[in-house]
Amino acid sequence: MKQNPLFTNKESKALDALTIKELGFREETLMGMAALSVFHANEDLWKTAESIWILSGTGGNGGDGYALAHILHQEGYKVRSFSTAPNKSEAGKFYESLVSKTLGAIGTIDDFYEEWEEAKEDSVLLVDALLGTGFQNELSEELTELIETINESDVFFYRLSLDSPSGWNPYLLGDPDSKANSFVFADSIEELGTRKWENVGFIYEKDSIIPRYYESIGFPIHTHLSDITFSKRYYFEADPESAIQTLKRKNKDHKYSAGSALFYGGSDGMEGAILLSEQAFSRLGGGISKIFSPSLKISSFVLKEDLSKMTKTSSLTETFEDPFLKKTKTVVVGPGLTQYPNDLGGWTVPENLRLILDAGAIPTKGSPLPKGNQILLTPHVGELNRMTGKTHNSVQSAYDTLIEYCSQNNVYVLLKSFVSLLVCPDGSSYVWESPNPKLATMGTGDLLSGILARYLSLDLTIPESVQLALSLLDHSKQLEEPYPSAHQILKSLVELV
16 A cells, blocks of 8 residues: 655654654754755756745744755855844754855845845745744734735745745634634645645645645654654555556456445435445446345336346345345445434444445434444545534644544544545544545545445455545546546546456
């Protein structure tokens, strides 16, 4: 499973200290490595600028800015360095002094405004090294004004932030009393040493995830980890090839080894949802399945399309008593249901059975959940808010709620959004950051449930199944149809397999 560790600002700071104290790195060395990494990663970008302005703050982020200014100057680029105040760290002071010796005087914020007023439109590439990840206080009026100038000015054709956009705090999104909008509108972010949890989902008026590039500088991100330095947050990497190959049937397969699943849903008038979910499972290689529904019309709908299908009108309790349940590996409940089934609460899921709860089977706050070790809930943001009784405006705030919810209820939750989040009962979590507007249409949630059931029926773990299902759905980005239906998306996925 392709994944990369994500670190919170606090964990990154602890890892920085560990690198210096236990591994023997000097802070000046780390700053220099960070600056070199950023320089080489953006060599094509520097060449597009008439002038490069670097705004440095008083902490480690500012030190990175000074180190970068020195390298750029020595490589022949026209660089101007400005600071809000003298640097406070010893390593930062070293590079600040170095810049003073090589570039000359470091400009103040007043100097910045004077030169900005004289600069030509689209002539300056701005590097934001003001605050970094360690700053958590409220912005001063001076910093707020400076950030607004950076965002609104036509002088800056590109804004590159080191580690994190200055002022960015995802926990303040949606707070009417906060200054959450006062952050640098970075065009790209260079994450130094660790991939930053707080940067996940960084987006503003461009309506797209802003590129973030990870630069290794020697931090031990796979060793020397503890509960203090790592909270088991990961970043899913897309794996489109494995997503396709895993679905292909083997020559020795029979109908049960190819994957079995039971589907329950489709209230009157909503039968199409459970049919779509089952179609995703079977057309992507599932060997055997059966559809149960409270609708009296379900058999006519199913058999009209395919006489080989198994279907039955029944309550959920009757479904749980059906002999087919003992033969299957995966159960999907919810697509097309108009209300949460009372029979679901308190049900003990048989061992080795995977249960997916979607749509109408997503509980509201206080509704009893079934009991088992492999239960996956797949709410969208609105359903998550109703499920927990809390409002969430960022993936970070959703995590804070779900890390407790999943542990208490022994469930997995996959939050479906432009940035998706899987939280597991053991405290691990996984982010999927690949916005896909083609999925913003009715039926794609039902589609996902069926795809998840397909992977789970192959004895993959829930995290593995989620990663492959999302990787497979990502193929829909390649469709020429600008706004495909869920059926069109399924057809395109079947063609891949």
